[in-house]
Amino acid sequence: MTIRHRLTLSLLLSGAAMLLIFVVQFLAVQQVDLALKKSILAGDITASGVAGLRSVTMDYVLSRQPRALQQWQQRHDSMHALLDTPIFDQDAERQIVARLRTRHDYLGEIFPRLARLHTETEGNALQREVEARLVTQIMVATQDMVTDSNLLLRMANAHLDRIQRRTGLIVSVIVVGMGLFVVLNMMFAIRGVLTPVGELQRGAERVGSGDLAYRTNLKLDNEIGALSRAFDAMTAKLEQTQAELEANALHLREMIRELESFSYSVSHDLRAPLRGIDGWSLALQEDYGAVLDAQGHQYLDIVRTEAQRMGQLIEDLLQLSRVTRGELARAPVDLSALAQSVARRLKDASPDRAIEFLIQPGLAADADARLLEVALTNLLDNACKFSAMREVARIEFGRGAAQDPVTQATTQAYFVRDNGVGFDTTHAAKLFGAFQRLHAASEFPGTGIGLATVQRIVHRHGGRIWAEAQPNQGACFYFTLGKAA
Amino acid sequence: MNPRSILLVEDNPSDVALTQRAMARSAIKNPLVVAENGQQALDYLFGSSANASHSAGDTPILILLDLKLPRIDGLEVLRRIRADSRTRRIPVVILTSSGEQTDIAAGYDLGANSYIRKPVDFHQFAETIRQLGLYWLVINEPPPKR
Numbered sequence: 001m002t003i004r005h006r007l008t009l010s011l012l013l014s015g016a017a018m019l020l021i022f023v024v025q026f027l028a029v030q031q032v033d034l035a036l037k038k039s040i041l042a043g044d045i046t047a048s049g050v051a052g053l054r055s056v057t058m059d060y061v062l063s064r065q066p067r068a069l070q071q072w073q074q075r076h077d078s079m080h081a082l083l084d085t086p087i088f089d090q091d092a093e094r095q096i097v098a099r100l101r102t103r104h105d106y107l108g109e110i111f112p113r114l115a116r117l118h119t120e121t122e123g124n125a126l127q128r129e130v131e132a133r134l135v136t137q138i139m140v141a142t143q144d145m146v147t148d149s150n151l152l153l154r155m156a157n158a159h160l161d162r163i164q165r166r167t168g169l170i171v172s173v174i175v176v177g178m179g180l181f182v183v184l185n186m187m188f189a190i191r192g193v194l195t196p197v198g199e200l201q202r203g204a205e206r207v208g209s210g211d212l213a214y215r216t217n218l219k220l221d222n223e224i225g226a227l228s229r230a231f232d233a234m235t236a237k238l239e240q241t242q243a244e245l246e247a248n249a250l251h252l253r254e255m256i257r258e259l260e261s262f263s264y265s266v267s268h269d270l271r272a273p274l275r276g277i278d279g280w281s282l283a284l285q286e287d288y289g290a291v292l293d294a295q296g297h298q299y300l301d302i303v304r305t306e307a308q309r310m311g312q313l314i315e316d317l318l319q320l321s322r323v324t325r326g327e328l329a330r331a332p333v334d335l336s337a338l339a340q341s342v343a344r345r346l347k348d349a350s351p352d353r354a355i356e357f358l359i360q361p362g363l364a365a366d367a368d369a370r371l372l373e374v375a376l377t378n379l380l381d382n383a384c385k386f387s388a389m390r391e392v393a394r395i396e397f398g399r400g401a402a403q404d405p406v407t408q409a410t411t412q413a414y415f416v417r418d419n420g421v422g423f424d425t426t427h428a429a430k431l432f433g434a435f436q437r438l439h440a441a442s443e444f445p446g447t448g449i450g451l452a453t454v455q456r457i458v459h460r461h462g463g464r465i466w467a468e469a470q471p472n473q474g475a476c477f478y479f480t481l482g483k484a485a
Numbered sequence: 486m487n488p489r490s491i492l493l494v495e496d497n498p499s500d501v502a503l504t505q506r507a508m509a510r511s512a513i514k515n516p517l518v519v520a521e522n523g524q525q526a527l528d529y530l531f532g533s534s535a536n537a538s539h540s541a542g543d544t545p546i547l548i549l550l551d552l553k554l555p556r557i558d559g560l561e562v563l564r565r566i567r568a569d570s571r572t573r574r575i576p577v578v579i580l581t582s583s584g585e586q587t588d589i590a591a592g593y594d595l596g597a598n599s600y601i602r603k604p605v606d607f608h609q610f611a612e613t614i615r616q617l618g619l620y621w622l623v624i625n626e627p628p629p630k631r
Contacts, residue, residue: 269553271582271605276499279607283506311605318584 002222003193010185017178021171028167035160038087042153045100049079050145053107057138060115061131069115076108093155096148103141103148110134110141196224200231212239256325263321270314278307309447316449319374323456328368330461335363335372335414339397342376346384353393355384360398363414367461367481375457378450379416379477385444386475387420394419402478405466417476422469431467454479488515489546491622494526494562495519495580496554503607504549504614511615515546515622523557526550527565530572544575544630547621550597552581552588560591567596574628576621 052075060068083104088097114134117127196218203216212235218228281303289297336359343357357380365372380395387393396417403410421439423431430436432455437448454477458465462482469475491513495501501519508517520526530544548566552559559579566572578599579592592600601617604610 269582271603272497272500274605275503275582275603275607275610276497278605279503279506279610280499282607308606322586 004223006185006188006192006222010181013181014178017174021174024167024170024174028163031163032160034087035156035163038093038156039153039160041082041085041087042149042156045079045082045149046146046153049075049082050142050149053079054139054142057111057135057142061135072111076104076111079104088152090155093152096152096155100145100148103145107138107141110137114138192220192222193224196220196228200224200228203228203231203235207235207238212242259321260325263318266314266318271311274307274311274314278304278311281307309445313447313449316447316453320449320453320456323371323374323453323460328371328460330366330368333365333367333369333372335365335367335376336361336397338369338373339363339376339380342373342380343395343397345377346380350384353384353388354391355387355393355395358394358396358398360396363397363399365414365481368457371457371460375454375479376416378454382446382450382477383416383418383420383475385420385446386422386439387418388444389421390419404464404478406464411480413478413480415476415478417474419474422471422473422475424471425467425469428467428469432465490516490518490543492518492520492526492529492545492548494523494548494554494559495551496521497551500551500603503610507607507611507614508618510611511618513614513618513622518545522555523559523562526562527557530566531569544572546575546627548575548577549580549617550577552579552583552592560588560595563592563595563597576625576627578617578621580617 053072056068056072056075059065060072083097083101088094114131117131117134199218200216203214206214215232215235216228217232218225220228281300285292285297285300292300339357339359343355343359347355347357376397380397383395384393387395396415398417399412399414401410402413402415404413423439432451436452437446455465458479458481463480465477465479467475467477491508493501493504495504505517518529520529526548550559550563554562559581563577563579566575566577576598577596578601579597580601580603581588582603584602589600601613604613
């Protein structure tokens with residue numbers, strides 16, 4: 001049975017119980033009403049009926065007034081009316097009423113005899129004796145009537161008592177029955193609802209903690225059973241989806257492994273022939289230099305330069321792919337110290353140039369130190385490269401407020417600023433694509449991969465990178481490092 | 486007394502010739518034994534039915550080991566060299582094109598003495614070979630012969 005059906009049933013039962021109580025009370029009120037009327041009538045028969053008849057009889061016997069005779073007749077008639085009231089419906093009552101009527105009729109017979117006795121004869125001893133006997137008979141008859149009407153009164157009162165007791169009993173039974181029903185309903189609610197709901201909750205917690213093989217399996221034919229089945233179906237679907245995701249992830253990992261082995265092959269297999277081209281070109285120059293003219297030597301120089309450039313390209317591409325792979329190992333990094341060491345290396349690489357590095361001290365970030373070193377090396381190396389024509393190259397690394405050109409928001413960003421050739425910002429979007437170059441390779445050597453690598457590193461940290469520049473006014477690269485920066 | 490040999494495990498004949506050229510230029514006098522794959526290298530070191538005349542006792546003073554080799558790869562060769570008491574102490578220098586972190590880590594884990602990435606530029610390559618010879622053949626004290 002569903003919970004809805006049970007609730008509807010209990011509602012209907014409560015309604016029926018209340019209706020029953022109402023009906024019982026209504027019937028009881030009617031019966032009480034009847035019994036009260038009977039009681040009142042019995043009282044009337046005793047008090048105004050019989051007692052009245054007795055008193056006017058005595059009145060008449062003492063006064064002999066025709067007025068008293070008249071009164072007696074009135075009393076007798078009204079008593080008749082009382083006895084004719086069709087209210088006593090029980091057999092016992094009807095018998096008593098019949099007895100009363102018989103006596104009343106008897107009274108109606110003997111009183112006129114008494115009256116006649118008075119009017120027809122003068123008072124002698126016999127007459128007095130007949131009169132006394134009649135009066136005695138009247139008294140006896142009325143006494144019996146009093147007894148009978150009192151009996152009626154007692155019966156009505158006893159009936160009243162019975163009605164009250166019975167009504168009380170019926171109402172008590174209904175109330176106790178309803179109470180019992182409420183208690184059973186509560187027990188059902190606890191056993192049939194709360195317990196399975198608790199199990200469902202435990203199931204949800206287990207599934208939530210990752211046990212997707214768990215099933216609640218509540219074999220109930222109510223709404224909670226339906227909920228349990230829906231929950232199990234959902235968990236099954238979740239389990240299936242997770243299995244598919246895991247299969248996909250496995251597939252992706254395999255693909256990544258394939259890609260890694262591919263880049264491994266590129267690293268190994270492409271560099272070896274390049275080394276051969278370079279080495280044997282040099283061998284040709286060294287061993288057969290005498291038979292080559294100046295142009296021949298120049299051609300071989302070009303062959304070697306190109307081979308080395310391709311070697312550099314492969315290096316840069318491998319670095320670009322390497323910064324994409326592997327876990328991002330965030331840890332506190334002293335960016336100032338990192339920039340200092342990169343700057344020192346760059347200075348050592350160009351001992352004949354005057355390069356002034358201004359590095360803001362105390363810059364720290366929560367970032368991947370290995371990747372940040374790659375990024376700073378690329379940015380500072382670019383800055384060196386594009387300020388080569390300045391007498392004193394001035395390169396700054398620091399942190400300050402800058403406006404992100406995409407979000408238009410002013411944020412704190414790291415920056416690398418130089419006083420080099422700069423560039424036209426209309427091409428700024430091209431800057432960060434692989435192989436994109438804004439300057440001729442003859443003017444500034446490079447593979448065009450460095451800034452793409454920097455961008456990937458910044459993006460892996462959840463940060464953004466952009467550049468500001470003007471031709472011949474130097475360039476400034478801003479970057480952020482996501483949440484921790 | 487003849488200087489002890491250097492074993493070069495390298496499958497690329499151009500790289501073999503360039504190495505020989507670079508060694509000649511650095512005046513390294515030790516004879517260079519070349520194994521073109523992992524199997525040949527192991528046969529040379531441990532002897533085999535195919536090469537019965539060679540005595541397994543003739544251990545090289547230095548092994549230059551490429552990683553990517555046909556049949557048995559360089560890391561497996563290194564593992565077997567380090568697993569055998571006859572060859573355990575021979576200095577092994579991995580000389581390869583790969584700069585992969587996993588290869589470098591695996592090389593050291595298996596007991597390589599050094600890991601050198603071959604540069605593309607022959608001048609740099611020749612300089613690398615010269616320094617390598619200077620260090621391992623002159624400066625470094627070799628392990629005692631068994």
